[in-house]
Amino acid sequence: MINLRRHRAILLAYLGMLLLLLLTSVVAPGFLSAAHLRSTVVLAAFIGIVALGQTFVIIGGGIDLSVPWVLNAAAVLMTLAAAGQNGPLLYIVPLLLVAGALVGAINGLGVALFGVPPIIMTLAVNVILQGGILVFTGGAPTATAPPAIQFLAVGRIAGFPVILILWIVIAVVATLLLSRSAFGRYLYAVGSSAAVATFSGVPTLATTVAAYTLSGFAAALAGMLLTGYTAQAYLGMGDPYLFTSIAAVAIGGASILGGSGNYIGTIAGALVLTILTGLLPALNLSNGALLVVYGVVILVTVSLGSESIAAFLGSFRRARRGDGAAL
Amino acid sequence: MTDFLKATAVVKRYGGIVALGRADLSARAGEVHALLGENGAGKSTFIQILAGAVRADSGTITLAGEAYRPKNPEAAQAAGVAAVFQELSLIPDLTVAENVWFRHEPLSPLGTVRAATLNAATAELFARYRFPDIRPDREVRRLTLAERQVVEIGKALSRNPRVLILDEATSALPPAETEWLLGLARSVAAAGTLVIYISHRLGEVRAIADRITVFRNGETVAAYETQAVDDETIIADMLGRRMDRLYPPRVATATDRVALGLRGFGAGSKLSGIDLDLKEGEVLGVAGLQGHGQRELFQALFGLGRAEGSVALWGQPRDIRSPRAALSGRDGLALVPEDRRSHGLMLAKSIRENLTLSVVRRFTRFGLTDPTREQALVEEMIRTLRIKADSPEQPAGTLSGGNQQKVIFGKMLLTEARILLLYDPTRGIDVGTKGEIFTLMRRLAAEGYAILFYSSDLAELVHVADRVAVLRNGRLAAVLEGDDNSEHGILRAAMIERAAA
Structure with a gap:
């Protein structure tokens, strides 16, 4: 049984996405071609994979601002270590995924065990990684991505983008984890109310650490895949993903305060953001104006979906009807 | 002596709940007047009305012969009524002195506040009433609970009140400070102030109160001169008679x-x-x-x-x-906690998710939850406890208090x-x-x-x-x-x- 009330925000996200597609096809007629749609979905996949971890962390009531440089570090270290060769990837990729997960675990422990506010903890880790990579590379890494990675990012199997297959697998696993596993239950509980979760015997520490660990893992994975798309790693390549990873989750209907949302929503969020990015240049806006519109649209979308705004508008309507007076 | 403070037929309702049905109180200047009653008898509501924090629905209160109906705590303080509540009102980041003089700071000719002046004024105030040793320039967050309670009393006294209300003021204090406070209440009263003293400790009340008023179920049921009444009578007044058909037969x-x-x-x-x-x-x-x-x-x-x-x-x-x-x-062992809303329930989550939160493993097979098994557990609890809801997917926060509590019981029984x-x-x-x-x-x-x-x-x-x-x-x-x-x-x-x- 589908509960409309509960999934209203997610439905809204998909409706918004369709609306945007229609709008785009009017403004830029070539947009709905198969080739263009495919490239849009591929671009959305990167956002979707980065936002995978962010989804878990935000549902658990936290936020991960270390995404950009975990992503960037994994990308730079992978290209440097592999030096364009496929062979070394066999141990480099697993090693870097574990390293990303470890960074996430440190975030989680800082938040759940030592009580550092998530914003501070993950921002600090982000800056530390940024500095570390700058020192390590001397400022200008030049290595290119190995062919295997490029295949994963831009290759096709029977005309179907490989990255999309990967994204679908990730989406299935993430959705099962959230809706059908004990970990998922605990995560929503911790995000709803850490106190209630504790009183109910939920392992809150382990749950929080696991969410951040997953986020570190996802960021590292996305970083390496992204080098395949851009053909090389460069400093600052992760920076756009800070805002987009959070925005995708929020547009997807999750409460930024935790306890609600799911990955199906995040997928819609990633698609909306990508379509928007494609649409705005078609309107012949300058780069600056483009950013302004981008920000405003995201703000409005997220606000419309947010429970508190809905409640606020609702109370406004009630007050005008006059039955708010009893309060 | 005439009554300095006289409350007649004060009524306060919250929605359908009557907090005060008919509260009467007569108290003289210069006495310690104890207010007694069980939890929920209406004492707190009554003094909140006196302190201007809550407005009465009806009834009259006169203070020194004039009608007294404060709009807010400021107005009550301006009329000379100062209250020390159980819940502390101090700002942790400010110093003791800043808290004591908060919003009525002694000003310099230029209209500025100087820390030295504040501290000196506080030291003088504390010395006058023989306060326990607390430095005026300490941050309140560094104080113990008992010390904060003492500062709270200083804050009330700094306004030179005509009526000083002490609500369970000794509950957080160790014995030495309790003795001090009892002495303080007596000496403040001796100087002409009316002290309204609320305590569950009959011994304290006996030691300092001149008169006693007893509340029960929101109404004044008795008033006595302290010497003229014994403990047994007071306790009987507090309890009254109750219906007991509410209770099932008790079989050992x-x-x-x-x-x-x-x-x-x-x-x-x-x-x-x-x-x-x-x-x-x-x-x-x-x-x-x-x-x-x-x-x-x-x-x-x-x-x-x-x-x-x-x-x-x-x-x-x-x-x-x-x-x-x-x-x-x-x-x-399982606990049904005191605070339903912040410890017991995820208000935005469904009855189902709340009920099964502690027993997710009971319906997890091969790492995946089994919705059919979960549904069976949920339905069993809704049936046994007769939880009234449209569906198990209804958010717990939309249930009545009684049904919310049943969900918490169900969660614990499932364990x-x-x-x-x-x-x-x-x-x-x-x-x-x-x-x-x-x-x-x-x-x-x-x-x-x-x-x-x-x-x-x-x-x-x-x-x-x-x-x-x-x-x-x-x-x-x-x-x-x-x-x-x-x-x-x-x-x-x-x-x-x-x-x-």
């Missing part, structure tokens, strides 16, 4: 098997040296005045906070350090723990659901559950519990059963320094 179902055995159990400075056995099939009541260790007992048993001494569950020694460790299935800790499970719940909860408790006891039951309503303990353990100052004052298990007996043990015979 306790066996000899000890479910929960405590030896030398304690928690921090609030609870110590508790020796107690809860038996299989027994409902053991816990009683005590507010802040005498009941909360600490329940929290420590459930693994929240540090505990000392030994705990044995069903004969096995256990070291429970977290709720997760407590909720270990059939041999564990299969056979030792239940119930902390004030009927507070704020309609009478019908109360009856259902009592019936459920007796039925569970008959099935072999062991129940530890605290209630702020003494009548519930008397009528539902097999025995009642009374706490006073964090220690076990008495265990009452049979005829001794009466509201009278409990109050005596909880309030009067010697244990009840």
Whole structure:
């Protein structure tokens, strides 16, 4: 049984996405071609994979601002270590995924065990990684991505983008984890109310650490895949993903305060953001104006979906009807 | 002497709930006037009206012969009424002096506030009333709870009040400071101020009050000169008569098997040296005045906070350090917490998700939850507890208080723990659901559950519990059963320094 009330925000996200597609096809007629749609979905996949971890962390009531440089570090270290060769990837990729997960675990422990506010903890880790990579590379890494990675990012199997297959697998696993596993239950509980979760015997520490660990893992994975798309790693390549990873989750209907949302929503969020990015240049806006519109649209979308705004508008309507007076 | 403060037929309702039905009070300047009553009798509402925090629906109050109807706390203070509440109003980041003079700071000719002036004024104020030693320039966050309470009193005195209200002001104070405060109340009154003194401690009231007014169920039921009345009469006035058809018949179902055995159990400075056995099939009541260790007992048993001494569950020694460790299935213990909304329920989540949160593993197979099995558990609980809801997917926050409490009960019953800790499970719940909860408790006891039951309503303990353990100052004052298990007996043990015979 589908509960409309509960999934209203997610439905809204998909409706918004369709609306945007229609709008785009009017403004830029070539947009709905198969080739263009495919490239849009591929671009959305990167956002979707980065936002995978962010989804878990935000549902658990936290936020991960270390995404950009975990992503960037994994990308730079992978290209440097592999030096364009496929062979070394066999141990480099697993090693870097574990390293990303470890960074996430440190975030989680800082938040759940030592009580550092998530914003501070993950921002600090982000800056530390940024500095570390700058020192390590001397400022200008030049290595290119190995062919295997490029295949994963831009290759096709029977005309179907490989990255999309990967994204679908990730989406299935993430959705099962959230809706059908004990970990998922605990995560929503911790995000709803850490106190209630504790009183109910939920392992809150382990749950929080696991969410951040997953986020570190996802960021590292996305970083390496992204080098395949851009053909090389460069400093600052992760920076756009800070805002987009959070925005995708929020547009997807999750409460930024935790306890609600799911990955199906995040997928819609990633698609909306990508379509928007494609649409705005078609309107012949300058780069600056483009950013302004981008920000405003995201703000409005997220606000419309947010429970508190809905409640606020609702109370406004009630007050005008006059039955708010009893309060 | 004429009445300085006179309240007549003061009424206050919150929606359909009557907080004050008809409160009357006459008090003279220069006396200490005690206000007594059980929790929920309306004392707090009444003094909040006096302090301007709440506005009465009807009734008249006169102060020094003039109509007194303060719009807000500022107006009350301007009229010379200062109150010290149980909930502290200090700002942790400000210093003692800044708090004392908050919003009526002594100003320099330029209209500025100087720290030195504030500190000097505070030191002078503290010296005049022989305050315990607290430095005016310390940050309030660094003070102990008792010290904050003292600062709160200083803040009230800094306004040179004509009426000083002290609401349970000694509950956080150690003995020496309590003595000081009692002396202070007397000397302030001797200087012409009316002191309204609210305390559960009859001994204190006897020591300082000139007169006593007793509230019960929102109404004034008696007023006395302190010398002209004995403790027994006051307690009888506080309790009144009650209907008791609310309660199911009590059939003794306790066996000899000890479910929960405590030896030398304690928690921090609030609870110590508790020796107690809860038996299989027994409902053991816990009683005590507010802040005498009941909360600490329940929290420590459930693994929240540090505990000392030994705990044995069903004969096995256990070291429970977290709720997760407590909720270990059939041999564990489960808690229905005091604060439904912030500790018991995820308000935005469905009844189903709330009910099964503690037992996700019971319906998880090969790492995946099984919705069919979950649904079976949920439906079983909704049926047994008669939870009234449109569907199991309804958010728990939209249920009535009674049904919310049933969901919490259901969550704990699903854990299969056979030792239940119930902390004030009927507070704020309609009478019908109360009856259902009592019936459920007796039925569970008959099935072999062991129940530890605290209630702020003494009548519930008397009528539902097999025995009642009374706490006073964090220690076990008495265990009452049979005829001794009466509201009278409990109050005596909880309030009067010697244990009840």
